[in-house]
Amino acid sequence: MTKTDPKRIPQTTPRQSATFSQDVNSDIRRAAATGIYDIRGGGAKRKLPTFDDLLFMGASISRYPLEGYREKCDTSVTIGGLHAENPIHLDIPITIAGMSFGALSGPAKEALGRGASAAGTSTTTGDGGMTAEERGHSNKLVYQYLPSRYGMNPDDLRRADAIEIVVGQGAKPGGGGMLLGQKISDRVAEMRNLPKGIDQRSACRHPDWTGPDDLEIKILELREITGWKVPIYVKVAGARPYYDVTLAVKAGADAVVLDGMQGGTAATQDVFIEHVGQPTLAIIRPAVQALQDLGMHRKVQLILSGGIRSGADVAKAMALGADAVAIGTAALIALGDNDPKYEAEYNALGTTAGAYDDWHEGRDPAGITTQDPELMARFDPIEGGRRLKNYLKVMTLEAQTIARACGKNHLHNLEPEDLVALTMEAAAMAQIPLAGTNWYPGKPGTSY
């Protein structure tokens, strides 16, 4: 019997487990070391079916295009005309989503106001109330009415151009807010009426109403306080879009803001961000269906958010039936968040540009998601506003480019029939035929 020389046995290459990947193992080690779940900012980072899985077909013999630099392609939108005396008129259908003062610095809020106003759109307050910078620099400001009611007061309510009742957020449907002690400066503490330096948990549910019947009465109260002048939006997470939109409209909303799971947050548990909610692509058709079933499509506006990055995303959202979109994360990046020019500092925080999401720690090298005076001073609100304006303009031009190619003289005229889907998932979720076929997966009577 010959023995195999152990040195001659071929070695297998070390193989990483797909189940216990390096990422997963690092999560386990972190949990074992700290005893607390991971908290972070941002939206879902996992790969999801997105608008990238849809394509426009463009013009052909049956659809003629519009001339790029000559023929008009309107981008304006009016929000809240159903019940409000003063609906909001926007030049572009891209709004700035609610982001709290506290999560963001005062100058960052100012920059959002400057950029949005210059581009002809609205910005939105957030948890923690309305700041003077923000009101002063925003031509159109939407005032959020949140469960925490931090800083809520009738004077600001009457100063607002619209009111947004926040029921949920895509990053954390059913979750409240979290602002950790490090970010509670004197000013933040005073606006929220809480001691400095403590962790602030914002409630997940409104303190004085539950359910759709109460919501209707709450909307009545807010309208009475503001004299029926301004529109009332209701913001819901992408949880049960058909029913949530139906109930919001029945309760009397002028507009519905629908936020998918890619949507950013200032801070919440990673497990919440990654495992609760539905992708933006999957929530829009049921929402539009609800509006159509009520005969309210285009009467109650649908504002879609969660991972909107480009004019292509805007065009696709609108083709699927949205009236406008809202952006959070993309606006922060336009302001300078996660800029590689701070790579060395991101490295010092144990991360890298693009991946930095510990916004709740208040150590943002870009000076945006912080209350630290030194870091805040790095950020120039005028320059930030200019960058945001440019970005909004580019998104608009991109959306117009696509709309003209599809022969549309208004972004609102984009329609599902302009789209095809690249994957089965996207086709099924967005109810768009798989490219090259007449097949709508999941829809009876259609075939490959």
Added chain:
Amino acid sequence: MQTIDLEKTGLRETNKMLHAQAANTNQTAWEIVNAKGAHAIACGLDAPIEVTVKGSTGYYCAGMNQQATINIHGSAGPGTAENMMSGKVVVEGDASQYAGATGHGGLLVIKGNASSRCGISMKGINIVVHGNIGHMSAFMAQSGNLVVLGDAGDALGDSCYEARLFVRGMVKSLGADCEKKEMRPEHLEILRALLAEAGADAKPEEFTRYGSARNLYNFDVDNASAY
């Protein structure tokens, strides 16, 4: 005295008339009759006027009140005087859930009992309840004073912050991070003034003070079971 028949005038016109009163208005006394449980009566007022509502009110009567004095001659529905900023609201009867929720200032007096979640997330308002209060009252209460002449239900002051809770009767149970506190002279002073202003026949010395143990102010894994 200006009298408004709510049924005839309608809610919008009624509130519009009240909102139209400026700080120096001569029409300082108002009476609303035929309230019949309507919602959002006299909400969003901002003038030093006195409004008496005859009958019971629905949700959010006197919501977000500033400056005005509002008397409810009946019982009050959910969210009465929610987010009040200043002024005074007096309920002669009982109050439903969330009375005085998130109030920032002013005084809410409930002559009868208050239901659950009275003073939830209160942010500076003073609330005096002559009777009992329901469960989860003063949940996440941030600041201000809640005074209860009767008993308190389950989980009083759960997760409260700096609000002061004074109860004369029994407390069925305290919520997470709420504890019995020492009654110091300044607290007796606060109580004396509030009881007088609320027309309550009780002595400050008969009350026990409760407030935050401040153990949950910053997350600590050893407290995880309390969350």
